[in-house]
Amino acid sequence: MSELLFFSLLNGIVTGLLLFMLASGLTLIFSMMGVLNFAHASFYMLGAYFAYTISLYVGFWLGLILAPLLVGVLGALVERYGLRYVHRWGHVAELIFTFGLAFLIEEVVQFIWGKETKAYHEPEILQFSLFTFFGQDFPAYKAFMLLVSIAIFIVLLLILTRSRIGLIIQAAITHPNMTAMLGHNVPLVFMGVFGVGCALAGLAGVIAGPALGTFPGMAVVLGSIVFVIVVVGGLGSLTGAFVASLLIGLLQTFAIALDYSVSDLLAVLNISVDAESALRDLWALSLPQVAPILPYLLLVLILIFRPTGLFGKRET
Numbered sequence: 001m002s003e004l005l006f007f008s009l010l011n012g013i014v015t016g017l018l019l020f021m022l023a024s025g026l027t028l029i030f031s032m033m034g035v036l037n038f039a040h041a042s043f044y045m046l047g048a049y050f051a052y053t054i055s056l057y058v059g060f061w062l063g064l065i066l067a068p069l070l071v072g073v074l075g076a077l078v079e080r081y082g083l084r085y086v087h088r089w090g091h092v093a094e095l096i097f098t099f100g101l102a103f104l105i106e107e108v109v110q111f112i113w114g115k116e117t118k119a120y121h122e123p124e125i126l127q128f129s130l131f132t133f134f135g136q137d138f139p140a141y142k143a144f145m146l147l148v149s150i151a152i153f154i155v156l157l158l159i160l161t162r163s164r165i166g167l168i169i170q171a172a173i174t175h176p177n178m179t180a181m182l183g184h185n186v187p188l189v190f191m192g193v194f195g196v197g198c199a200l201a202g203l204a205g206v207i208a209g210p211a212l213g214t215f216p217g218m219a220v221v222l223g224s225i226v227f228v229i230v231v232v233g234g235l236g237s238l239t240g241a242f243v244a245s246l247l248i249g250l251l252q253t254f255a256i257a258l259d260y261s262v263s264d265l266l267a268v269l270n271i272s273v274d275a276e277s278a279l280r281d282l283w284a285l286s287l288p289q290v291a292p293i294l295p296y297l298l299l300v301l302i303l304i305f306r307p308t309g310l311f312g313k314r315e316t
Contacts, residue, residue: 016249017149025200041223047202048209075198234312
């Protein structure tokens, strides 16, 4: 049991930090700019495919650097020549634009790279076990994912809260006219923020591709959970996104690892339920079966009892 809890904790942290890498970019875009970027996970997918292609020629490490930069430039171009014109028509127009963009990117990916899963692997230098505990190995690549995620959180937090760039971004979001009068190019700030947000999504794809697989449906797998993280953590809160990502990662990992039924869990909590025969199948469901819906259940509870999110200052 100790072995199960220990590795579930480690895997939950790694999963949560991977989700944070993806959610951090959306926090900048959705939470701070107010843009409903439903194509955010598609940029995550592009990061994985770009890195896969680059790694075929120059290796994993250059792909780790170049792929997020390419995705960031592409995101900046989308904001400059697409979203900037759509923004004036409100959030519904933005939603439709980014929703269509997500489908377009998926079709382009399938057209260029095909529908099969790509053989994108972690670098050879990280293909070893970092340590062995209770007879189970912990891959070094997972530790690498963990370190990169923590580094992103620290760097973003310092930039947004302690640097002049962060102050300009915050001012451009809350008081764009005043910021422009002070000589700052507000549209350029927004384009930069959108590009950096997309680059962070691309970086998440580069890191996640070898671990979770590089295939055309990878954006769909994590796309909706990212919005759950942003809302649960609180709009505009990078710390909230970090905590919510860890919470959801641990919640899903432990639900998958613990093979209990719903009725068993209620019995542990000393809750007795006299269900009709029509509901018996519901109580017989195991935690691994209900794990995919747990983040959305958490989202509903947050919206009911704390609409601002865990660390947010305004309602979602």
